[in-house]
Amino acid sequence: MTLQPNDRVADVPESGIRKFFELAEERDDVISLGVGEPDFSTPWAARSAAIHSLEEGRTSYTSNRGMSDLRRLISDYSRRWGHDYDPDTEVLVTTGASEAVDLALRTFVSPGDTVAVHQPNYISYQPGIKFAGGEPLGVPTSAADDFALTPEALRAAGAEDADLLVLCYPNNPTGAVMDESDVRAVADFCVDNEVDVIADEIYAALTYDGDHTSIASMPGMRERTIVINGFSKAYAMTGLRLGYALGPAEAIDSMNRVHQYTMLSAPTTAQYAAIEALRSCEDAVTEMTAEYNRRRRFVLSRFEEMGLECFTSRGAFYAFPECGGDDEAFAEELLEAQGVAVVPGSVFGESGEGHLRVSYATGMRELKTAMNRLEEFYRSR
Amino acid sequence: MDTKRELLSLLSTDARESSEDIARQLGVDAERVEELLDELEADGTVRGYQAVVDxxxxxxxxxxxxxxxxxxxxxxxxxxxxxxxxxxxxxxxxxxxxxxxxxxxxxxxxxxxxxxxxxxxxxxxxxxxxxxxxxxxxxxxYKEAGIDFGDRDGDDRLSVSP
Structure with missing residues (x-):
């Protein structure tokens, strides 16, 4: 047999989301609440800057770490979460936050290392850990804790012995956030047990009724945390593929060693867009965030009216209601009967079972129709 | 944003929404929305509701x-x-x-x-x-009241994505 995948790759199953994508694609009348990206277009000023850079012929590589103007702007932007990273040595611009996650895992995971990941969670972490030769350790979170990670949950899963923790709040798929006291407790756990953290904060700007707290801003955590963020969610720039990692100089240096031999540099056109995004698109972000927040309240209040149990999610653009029982069957039947696509919670890990990921990154009109259909389906069940 | 400011922003996007739907989005009850609308109309902040017609x-x-x-x-x-x-x-x-x-x-x-x-x-x-x-x-x-008359219906996102 030729071109056989190695064990690490063969060991990783295909994403459960794929099946729902295919089911939804079979029909053309589907209202999708299954989308994990903004429905807004990238603010025009950012798109326009990208176009201008193309017109000017700025299509060569940039420095490995990203354009220095962009790194400086990222460093300034990050101050809002109490960060202070040197643009020259502590910032690395990457091809989407996804590359930053992969780089961090490949840089800091040694073969056989245990990497704790709270569940339910974004689908890429576990495969990423395995590709890097690590052993994922799932740490279940639950609706009882509003899907926040707690030291109790970490201990119950045996994460004291973990080498690394991947932390993603505001969370995809739950929309959960962690308040300062929650973050502090997890930070203390990490310091006490010498667990390093990869903090994927891609949804940080989409935090409602309160501010995002970054674990890297907690005592003793800066030196053991890689903060990952990007432009995809806040600036609606998913397809432009631009993210970044922040961390202590030596750690960023190590990540850059992988980055410079694999990616060379993040897409140049996207870097021009990102510079303009940070310079002039703050208002657009504020408007998009306000719109998400209104949709969030709408969706949560509709769930309450139809009797669908749902904790108050306060981040990203997801709600995670409890459908009870077999979430996959629920989602399939809902799609079949009403043409509404959602993603079954179990796709995101066992502790997501009995839940649905409902994305409100879709227009109010569709959202209203979808909620009416969901209600009809739920009541008839 | 306070509720009144947010109500204005919502009405500027779509003034045809029912008070119930507005209430759900603002996290208040429908009576409160009616009250705020009365206030905004009475003090001359909201001067009318019109369709944007092409x-x-x-x-x-x-x-x-x-x-x-x-x-x-x-x-x-x-x-x-x-x-x-x-x-x-x-x-x-x-x-x-x-x-x-x-x-x-x-x-x-x-x-x-x-x-x-x-x-x-x-x-x-x-x-x-x-x-x-x-x-x-x-x-x-080409554009009026913030609405682009160009006919570009563009949700080209994948219908389900992670």
Whole structure:
């Protein structure tokens, strides 16, 4: 047999989301609440800057770490979460936050290392850990804790012995956030047990009724945390593929060693867009965030009216209601009967079972129709 | 954003939503929304609710023009007095005092170009304080009230994604 995948790759199953994508694609009348990206277009000023850079012929590589103007702007932007990273040595611009996650895992995971990941969670972490030769350790979170990670949950899963923790709040798929006291407790756990953290904060700007707290801003955590963020969610720039990692100089240096031999540099056109995004698109972000927040309240209040149990999610653009029982069957039947696509919670890990990921990154009109259909389906069940 | 400010922002996007749907989005009850609407209407913050119509999609003949007006003020007559006289004409859709080369910018509509021209020459130009009018007929509308008339329906996202 030729071109056989190695064990690490063969060991990783295909994403459960794929099946729902295919089911939804079979029909053309589907209202999708299954989308994990903004429905807004990238603010025009950012798109326009990208176009201008193309017109000017700025299509060569940039420095490995990203354009220095962009790194400086990222460093300034990050101050809002109490960060202070040197643009020259502590910032690395990457091809989407996804590359930053992969780089961090490949840089800091040694073969056989245990990497704790709270569940339910974004689908890429576990495969990423395995590709890097690590052993994922799932740490279940639950609706009882509003899907926040707690030291109790970490201990119950045996994460004291973990080498690394991947932390993603505001969370995809739950929309959960962690308040300062929650973050502090997890930070203390990490310091006490010498667990390093990869903090994927891609949804940080989409935090409602309160501010995002970054674990890297907690005592003793800066030196053991890689903060990952990007432009995809806040600036609606998913397809432009631009993210970044922040961390202590030596750690960023190590990540850059992988980055410079694999990616060379993040897409140049996207870097021009990102510079303009940070310079002039703050208002657009504020408007998009306000719109998400209104949709969030709408969706949560509709769930309450139809009797669908749902904790108050306060981040990203997801709600995670409890459908009870077999979430996959629920989602399939809902799609079949009403043409509404959602993603079954179990796709995101066992502790997501009995839940649905409902994305409100879709227009109010569709959202209203979808909620009416969901209600009809739920009541008839 | 406080609730009132957010209500305004929501109405500016879509004023046809029911009070119940508005209430769900703002996290208050429908009675509170009605109360706020009453307040906003009473204090003159909300002046009306209108549809944004692309008249080119109808069979109606409708002609609109932007008109620049220059005026000469004297001791007895200020901008307010002149504006008041102009605003009374139902043909005048909007009236603004602007900075720059002229004083008032008005938008006038009528059934034909002749109709609009006649209105300007018979009703507006003769006002004693008005020294000059420049009429720009609108040839095409691309965007109005924040709504882009270009027909691009563009959700090209994958229907389900992680």
């Amino acid at each position: 008249w080119d999609n109808t069979d109606d003949q409708r002609v609109a023009a932007f008109v620049e007006l220059n005026v000469e003020l004297d001791r007895e007559t200020g901008y307010e007095e002149i504006a008041d006289r102009i605003a009374r004409f139902s043909e005048v859709e909007s009236l603004r005092l602007v900075s720059g080369d002229y004083d008032f910018a008005i938008e006038v509509t009528g059934d034909s170009m002749q109709d609009v021209s006649r209105f300007i020459s018979n009703q507006i130009a003769p006002i004693p304080e008005i020294t000059q009018t420049v009429t720009h007929f609108i040839m095409e509308t």
